[in-house]
Amino acid sequence: KNEVEQSPQNLTAQEGEFITINCSYSVGISALHWLQQHPGGGIVSLFMLSSGKKKHGRLIATINIQEKHSSLHITASHPRDSAVYICAVYTGANSKLTFGKGITLSVRP
Amino acid sequence: EAQVTQNPRYLITVTGKKLTVTCSQNMNHEYMSWYRQDPGLGLRQIYYSMNVEVTDKGDVPEGYKVSRKEKRNFPLILESPSPNQTSLYFCASRSGGSAFFGQGTRLTVV
Numbered sequence: 308k309n310e311v312e313q314s315p316q317n318l319t320a321q322e323g324e325f326i327t328i329n330c331s332y333s334v335g336i337s338a339l340h341w342l343q344q345h346p347g348g349g350i351v352s353l354f355m356l357s358s359g360k361k362k363h364g365r366l367i368a369t370i371n372i373q374e375k376h377s378s379l380h381i382t383a384s385h386p387r388d389s390a391v392y393i394c395a396v397y398t399g400a401n402s403k404l405t406f407g408k409g410i411t412l413s414v415r416p
Numbered sequence: 417e418a419q420v421t422q423n424p425r426y427l428i429t430v431t432g433k434k435l436t437v438t439c440s441q442n443m444n445h446e447y448m449s450w451y452r453q454d455p456g457l458g459l460r461q462i463y464y465s466m467n468v469e470v471t472d473k474g475d476v477p478e479g480y481k482v483s484r485k486e487k488r489n490f491p492l493i494l495e496s497p498s499p500n501q502t503s504l505y506f507c508a509s510r511s512g513g514s515a516f517f518g519q520g521t522r523l524t525v526v
Contacts, residue, residue: 340515350506352515393459402466403474404449406459 310334313394313407320414326381328410330394333375341368341379342393344409350393353379384414418443422507422518429497429525437492437521439507447510448490449474450482452503453520459506465490497525 312331320326330339338357344350354361354368356377361368365384370377381388393409420441429435441448449464451474461474465484479501481493490509494501502525507518 342517348504348520350508350517350520352517355510355513355515395459402447402464402472404451404461404464405475406451406461408458 309407310405311394311396311407313392313410316408316410318410318412320384320412322385322414322416324384324414326384326388326412326414328379328381328392328394328412330377330379330407331375332377332394332396334396334398334405336372336375336396336398338397339370339377340395340397340404341377342395344391344393346390353392381412386414386416388412389414418516420507420509420516420518422505422521424521425519426522427524429523431498431525432496435494435497435523437494437505437507437523439490439492439518440488441490441509441516442488443509443511443516444487445509445511445516446487448484449508449510450480450490450492451506451508452476452501453506454503462492462505497523499525501525 314329340355341353356370365382367380391409391411394407395404423438446467450462451459453459460476463482465471505521
């Protein structure tokens with residue numbers, strides 16, 4: 308079993324919809340990272356969080372340490388949000404990083 | 417501009433020929449790391465460094481070496497590349513809650 312599980316594996320949405328991407332992990336962590344990878348390969352860090360909630364523009368990330376679960380929400384989705392969203396967790400004093408397989412999001416106009 | 421720079425972006429090499437992929441950051445970050453990305457397997461950490469002269473293994477360190485002689489540079493060394501090291505490689509640096517990734521290096525070993 309993978310230490311980091313993401314669901315759903317693929318997601319298609321209509322422009323304007325509210326989207327939720329989930330991440331569950333099975334190990335003790337010090338922090339969790341949400342990453343975005345567009346076609347062409349570049350990786351962008353969206354959020355790093357260890358508790359509570361963070362917001363940046365239309366993106367919101369939450370984490371529940373007790374339940375070992377994090378969610379990434381996209382409000383008013385747009386075709387430019389189409390990308391792979393990857394959850395990764397830090398273990399061992401913020402050093403070792405383990406990744407989920409990523410979720411491919413497609414937002415249709 | 418804050419950035420992580422990897423070189424080269426693309427490399428085709430032959431089995432056994434030593435190569436180095438360079439990684440440099442201009443943000444004075446202490447933490448740097450290397451990852452490889454493969455279809456179906458996703459991203460996996462190869463090595464990471466918490467500071468100068470401090471390095472540690474990630475999940476897939478076999479066949480790779482790293483060094484951290486100065487804060488800005490973290491090269492990835494393949495002493496004897498093999499075809500199973502054909503992959504897309506990313507370097508990253510991090511400080512606090514901010515992380516930055518390089519553009520990636522697509523390596524093919526034939």
